Amino acid sequence: DQQVKQNSPSLSVQEGRISILNCDYTNSMFDYFLWYKKYPAEGPTFLISISSIKDKNEDGRFTVFLNKSAKHLSLHIVPSQPGDSAVYFCAARLWGGSQGNLIFGKGTKLSVKP
Amino acid sequence: NAGVMQNPRHLVRRRGQEARLRCSPMKGHSHVYWYRQLPEEGLKFMVYLQKENIIDESGMPKERFSAEFPKEGPSILRIQQVVRGDSAAYFCASSPGRMREGETQYFGPGTRLLVL
Numbered sequence: 599d600q601q602v603k604q605n606s607p608s609l610s611v612q613e614g615r616i617s618i619l620n621c622d623y624t625n626s627m628f629d630y631f632l633w634y635k636k637y638p639a640e641g642p643t644f645l646i647s648i649s650s651i652k653d654k655n656e657d658g659r660f661t662v663f664l665n666k667s668a669k670h671l672s673l674h675i676v677p678s679q680p681g682d683s684a685v686y687f688c689a690a691r692l693w694g695g696s697q698g699n700l701i702f703g704k705g706t707k708l709s710v711k712p
Numbered sequence: 713n714a715g716v717m718q719n720p721r722h723l724v725r726r727r728g729q730e731a732r733l734r735c736s737p738m739k740g741h742s743h744v745y746w747y748r749q750l751p752e753e754g755l756k757f758m759v760y761l762q763k764e765n766i767i768d769e770s771g772m773p774k775e776r777f778s779a780e781f782p783k784e785g786p787s788i789l790r791i792q793q794v795v796r797g798d799s800a801a802y803f804c805a806s807s808p809g810r811m812r813e814g815e816t817q818y819f820g821p822g823t824r825l826l827v828l
């Protein structure tokens with residue numbers, strides 16, 4: 599059973615517009631969420647994170663929103679740039695666990711067209 | 713500050729052989745994590761180690777897989793008697809200590825294992 603779901607395998611956006619990547623989770627005991635970006639043949643690179651006690655975190659062009667009641671988070675990229683084209687993974691950490699076990703979604707492939 | 717290093721980047725093994733994957737964490741990092749990514753899947757946690765200790769091995773298959781992080785040298789993920797289903801990308805990550813909020817695990821470039 600997938601505890602972290604990214605239901606859109608791909609997303610295509612025009613350069614300069616907003617990209618919205620979505621992530622749903624099932625376990626209410628997740629206390630920390632992270633977004634990673636991955637290029638082919640490379641490892642994931644950390645983008646932004648959010649604690650479960652917050653509902654928004656912003657870093658430059660990247661903003662993550664958390665809706666705990668809906669068990670939903672989203673990553674907004676504004677404005678989108680062609681270099682943002684990559685696979686984006688949502689990950690969650692379980693409260694009370696070893697704090698090392700991140701549970702990942704399957705990823706969403708973002709294509710930003712010039 | 714060099715990032716997480718993994719070698720080899722690509723490894724080809726025949727069924728029944730052993731695969732050894734190495735991971736050198738970032739300088740100053742004493743916590744190492746191993747993940748596996750199958751094609752079209754997300755990363756799946758395997759094991760979390762601190763120097764000379766296994767903290768969490770809840771994601772490790774019960775047989776053929778082992779991991780260590782000795783006092784000196786890199787962390788090693790060892791797969792004995794490989795089967796075709798072991799073909800995947802194996803990622804190592806590291807952190808300075810237990811991951812706190814606002815912190816992350818830093819990932820290496822991965823080792824792509826192909827079992828023929």
